[in-house]
Amino acid sequence: MAKLTDDHKAALKRFRDQRKEGGVDPAEYAKQFRRERLAIEAALKNGPATVPVIASATGLSGKQVLWHLAGMRKYGLAREVGQDGDYPRYELVAADKDTHGKN
Amino acid sequence: MQGANFDVVVVGGGISGIQAALDLADQDHKVLLVERAASIGGKMISLSKTFPTLDCSSCITTPKMSAAFHHRNIQVWTSTEVERVESRDGVRKVHLRKHPTYVDNSLCIGCRLCEYACPVEYPDPFEEGLGAQRAIAVPFTNALPQKAVLNPRYCIACGACIKACPTDAVRFDQEEERLTVEAGAVVLTTGFVLNALELKREYNAARSANIISPLQLERLLAPHGPYGRVLRPSDGKVPGNVAFVLCAGSRDQSIGVPYCSRFCCMYSIKQAMLLSGALPTAELTIYYMDIRAFGKGHEQFYQNAKAMGIQFVKAKVASIEPVTGDDLSLRVELEEEGGRVAERRHDLVVLAQGAIPVFEPSKALNTPAAEDGFLRQPDPVRITWTGVEGVFAAGCALGPKDIVDSIVEAGAAAMEASRFLALRAAGGSPGKEPDQLTNPIET
Ligand SMILES: Cc1cc2nc3c(=O)[nH]c(=O)nc-3n(C[C@H](O)[C@H](O)[C@H](O)COP(=O)(O)OP(=O)(O)OC[C@H]3O[C@@H](n4cnc5c(N)ncnc54)[C@H](O)[C@@H]3O)c2cc1C
Ligand code: SF4
Numbered sequence: 247m248a249k250l251t252d253d254h255k256a257a258l259k260r261f262r263d264q265r266k267e268g269g270v271d272p273a274e275y276a277k278q279f280r281r282e283r284l285a286i287e288a289a290l291k292n293g294p295a296t297v298p299v300i301a302s303a304t305g306l307s308g309k310q311v312l313w314h315l316a317g318m319r320k321y322g323l324a325r326e327v328g329q330d331g332d333y334p335r336y337e338l339v340a341a342d343k344d345t346h347g348k349n
Numbered sequence: 350m351q352g353a354n355f356d357v358v359v360v361g362g363g364i365s366g367i368q369a370a371l372d373l374a375d376q377d378h379k380v381l382l383v384e385r386a387a388s389i390g391g392k393m394i395s396l397s398k399t400f401p402t403l404d405c406s407s408c409i410t411t412p413k414m415s416a417a418f419h420h421r422n423i424q425v426w427t428s429t430e431v432e433r434v435e436s437r438d439g440v441r442k443v444h445l446r447k448h449p450t451y452v453d454n455s456l457c458i459g460c461r462l463c464e465y466a467c468p469v470e471y472p473d474p475f476e477e478g479l480g481a482q483r484a485i486a487v488p489f490t491n492a493l494p495q496k497a498v499l500n501p502r503y504c505i506a507c508g509a510c511i512k513a514c515p516t517d518a519v520r521f522d523q524e525e526e527r528l529t530v531e532a533g534a535v536v537l538t539t540g541f542v543l544n545a546l547e548l549k550r551e552y553n554a555a556r557s558a559n560i561i562s563p564l565q566l567e568r569l570l571a572p573h574g575p576y577g578r579v580l581r582p583s584d585g586k587v588p589g590n591v592a593f594v595l596c597a598g599s600r601d602q603s604i605g606v607p608y609c610s611r612f613c614c615m616y617s618i619k620q621a622m623l624l625s626g627a628l629p630t631a632e633l634t635i636y637y638m639d640i641r642a643f644g645k646g647h648e649q650f651y652q653n654a655k656a657m658g659i660q661f662v663k664a665k666v667a668s669i670e671p672v673t674g675d676d677l678s679l680r681v682e683l684e685e686e687g688g689r690v691a692e693r694r695h696d697l698v699v700l701a702q703g704a705i706p707v708f709e710p711s712k713a714l715n716t717p718a719a720e721d722g723f724l725r726q727p728d729p730v731r732i733t734w735t736g737v738e739g740v741f742a743a744g745c746a747l748g749p750k751d752i753v754d755s756i757v758e759a760g761a762a763a764m765e766a767s768r769f770l771a772l773r774a775a776g777g778s779p780g781k782e783p784d785q786l787t788n789p790i791e792t
């Protein structure tokens with residue numbers, strides 16, 4: 247993994263400054279994204295669960311939970327395992343060397 | 350690239366633009382294909398299967414994309430938007446805006462290591478918002494080019510992608526570029542968009558995640574869709590009772606779309622058929638005003654759907670209300686029962702929105718639009734000519750139509766452009782073309 251050079255740092259800083267001038271600040275969005283993702287991961291630590299179960303454990307809407315699970319599936323962090331009535335269950339995938347979700 | 354010269358600039362890299370570019374390039378014309386999205390492919394690359402043959406859509410589109418992308422006579426510029434086309438003194442000038450992707454395409458090898466390192470995800474436009482995309486990512490599996498693109502609205506500038514990239518391709522100092530290219534002829538294939546899901550307020554789409562757009566359902570039905578199977582967005586339930594509401598944004602003067610969007614009947618029938626395969630026990634109902642199955646093989650397709658047990662109910666859907674359990678209550682006027690009003694419950698509703706133009710002829714081509722807002726077709730015999738010298742059009746840029754008709758029209762537009770260039774090269778006077786209109790075919 248390469249290190250950031252001074253040129254990289256200067257370009258990143260200019261990018262941040264320019265964006266601020268344009269009134270865009272994704273920091274709040276990113277924090278909330280992280281909070282939600284961690285809450286879902288915590289809810290799944292106890293074993294597989296359906297969207298409504300995760301939603302009531304985290305206080306998030308079912309829609310938001312499903313959206314996160316779509317992202318977690320895509321990046322190899324969660325998978326579907328069985329079904330409870332009409333609702334599929336999801337479980338965490340242990341992050342090992344072969345998964346790409348080790349960020 | 351300022352002042353670059355091409356025989357033809359094709360605007361829009363959907364199936365119509367790809368086909369027109371290929372037909373022109375095969376005749377040895379030098380073509381620039383411009384696409385504003387990060388990949389070519391248009392709507393077709395995101396569809397599940399296509400009516401009326403139920404062929405896999407990406408299996409047909411991907412080879413065409415690849416043929417255009419690798420053609421020696423075609424240059425493809427993605428993330429580039431055409432803002433204006435001028436046709437003056439025998440020259441076409443195409444004014445472009447190149448959006449920064451923050452990645453140097455000459456270095457990026459499409460390895461996605463930046464994407465795997467990025468900590469932020471946002472609603473993926475390719476999955477119609479249902480899936481998640483990282484702030485830097487290769488747009489989708491079979492995107493062309495296979496190059497990462499950074500979304501500055503969501504990037505927190507943490508630098509993880511720079512560190513992860515093996516070729517040092519990430520460029521935070523990229524800026525937007527404006528440039529102008531010259532061309533002998535232009536083919537406009539800018540396609541369509543769907544009007545807003547929330548447009549018909551009585552349908553309350555803003556109040557329920559389970560009122561979805563047909564493009565969202567295409568993604569749910571696609572083999573690599575956002576959930577990997579068909580689930581309803583509000584809570585991940587396998588739907589058991591799905592309704593399709595046709596003409597939910599077309600043939601309606603009150604929302605400014607008096608025309609028929611032409612493909613909704615057929616794609617809704619297709620989607621119902623695919624759903625009956627994906628959800629064998631689900632009840633599937635199509636509420637329609639009338640079914641327009643005019644194309645080759647379409648009527649048979651419709652009859653097959655009926656035989657499969659899909660219910661076709663001739664009714665006007667007056668309103669949709671969210672009710673308990675994330676379900677939806679539809680108030681329908683049953684035409685075949687003298688307009689009797691009934692309440693029907695469903696757990697997922699698909700609204701067949703209207704197709705509207707993307708390109709604004711009056712702003713971008715200095716020519717009035719047709720009555721429906723799409724490009725004009727002033728010559729009834731040469732339907733791909735826009736009325737502006739050297740500027741032709743095809744596909745949904747001229748009005749909603751299915752893939753087969755779009756491809757046929759793209760071929761016709763390529764022929765017209767080619768003929769126009771040949772006439773010009775031979776010293777003919779294609780500039781006089783409008784005069785030909787005063788000599789219509791005698792009937
Ligand atoms: C839900 C749904 C399902 C469908 N299913 C079927 C089916 O099964 N079978 C079938 O035959 N048809 C189907 N259709 C219709 C099909 O999508 C169209 O026929 C086809 O996509 C038309 O292709 P096009 O290239 O004309 O337009 P588009 O696919 O819209 O492509 C236009 C391209 O131009 C680009 N563009 C626009 N403006 C600019 C600009 N200013 N500068 C640069 N680029 C620009 C856009 O980004 C886009 O990539 C369906 C449509 C919908 C909505
Ligand atoms: S700098 Fe932006 S795009 Fe790159 S990893 Fe960080 S958030 Fe993602």
Ligand code: SF4
Nearest residue numbers: 457458460461463514
């Ligand atoms: S930008 Fe770098 S890390 Fe990202 S896909 Fe391209 S080469 Fe790979």
